[in-house]
Amino acid sequence: SQKIEQNSEALNIQEGKTATLTCNYTNYSPAYLQWYRQDPGRGPVFLLLIRENEKEKRKERLKVTFDTTLKQSLFHITASQPADSATYLCALDARGGGNKLTFGTGTQLKVEL
Amino acid sequence: DAGITQSPRHKVTETGTPVTLRCHQTENHRYMYWYRQDPGHGLRLIHYSYGVKDTDKGEVSDGYSVSRSKTEDFLLTLESATSSQTSVYFCAATSGGRTDTQYFGPGTRLTVL
Numbered sequence: 076s077q078k079i080e081q082n083s084e085a086l087n088i089q090e091g092k093t094a095t096l097t098c099n100y101t102n103y104s105p106a107y108l109q110w111y112r113q114d115p116g117r118g119p120v121f122l123l124l125i126r127e128n129e130k131e132k133r134k135e136r137l138k139v140t141f142d143t144t145l146k147q148s149l150f151h152i153t154a155s156q157p158a159d160s161a162t163y164l165c166a167l168d169a170r171g172g173g174n175k176l177t178f179g180t181g182t183q184l185k186v187e188l
Numbered sequence: 189d190a191g192i193t194q195s196p197r198h199k200v201t202e203t204g205t206p207v208t209l210r211c212h213q214t215e216n217h218r219y220m221y222w223y224r225q226d227p228g229h230g231l232r233l234i235h236y237s238y239g240v241k242d243t244d245k246g247e248v249s250d251g252y253s254v255s256r257s258k259t260e261d262f263l264l265t266l267e268s269a270t271s272s273q274t275s276v277y278f279c280a281a282t283s284g285g286r287t288d289t290q291y292f293g294p295g296t297r298l299t300v301l
Contacts, residue, residue, distance in 0.1 A: 083228075109289060116294075116295070117294060117295070118192075118278050118280075118292030118293055118294055118295055119231070119278075119290075119292050120292070121289040121290070121291070124289065164230065164231070169233075172238075173219065173236050173238050173244060174219050174238075174282055174284055174285070174288060174290075175221070175233060175236060175246070176233075176290060177233075178223075178230050178231040178232075179230055180228065180229065180230035181230055
């Protein structure tokens with residue numbers, strides 16, 4: 076079955092630095108991969124989508140890469156700010172139709188002053 | 189929360205009682221989903237709907253049933269709640285399309301004593 080792994084340990088970085096989060100997957104070749112942000116007590120919010128034939132996608136301070144050979148996606152936040160502190164989830168399209176997604180467990184990011 | 193509301197937002201109930209959670213959307217999305225989120229497991233799909241009266245099981249469907257009699261409403265029922273169903277429940281929706289993102293509601297925190 077599909078398996079997604081995100082670093083369960085929280086990532087603490089200093090303001091202004093680049094945060095890099097990792098999403099690895101096995102037993103599947105997804106057509107696309109999505110990243111979501113989740114704040115405490117709230118539902119996830121979509122950030123970026125990258126397709127299997129795309130190497131990199133950018134949106135403002137966010138950058139996502141997708142390496143289908145390594146079966147890995149990296150999510151970068153440049154010039155990080157305390158407001159970027161949240162849990163970040165990766166998700167890939169699941170088999171079986173229905174536009175379903177399989178989510179990773181998420182990585183908590185804390186940006187310190 | 190992209191026009192998706194959930195009710196109730198918080199509920200405490202006792203083992204063996206029936207519980208119904210409601211998800212309401214105003215964007216005419218075709219697909220709707222119910223997830224549960226638990227520490228260490230991330231978001232797991234319980235059931236989903238691909239149209240009015242069309243539903244299917246997700247990966248953790250045992251003990252849950254759903255109904256969708258109108259496009260805008262998707263109900264999740266726990267016929268006889270158990271302590272293992274204590275969790276945070278999220279509803280999501282999407283309009284479909286191969287790479288469409290999911291929009292999430294604010295969540296319902298359910299505690300089964």
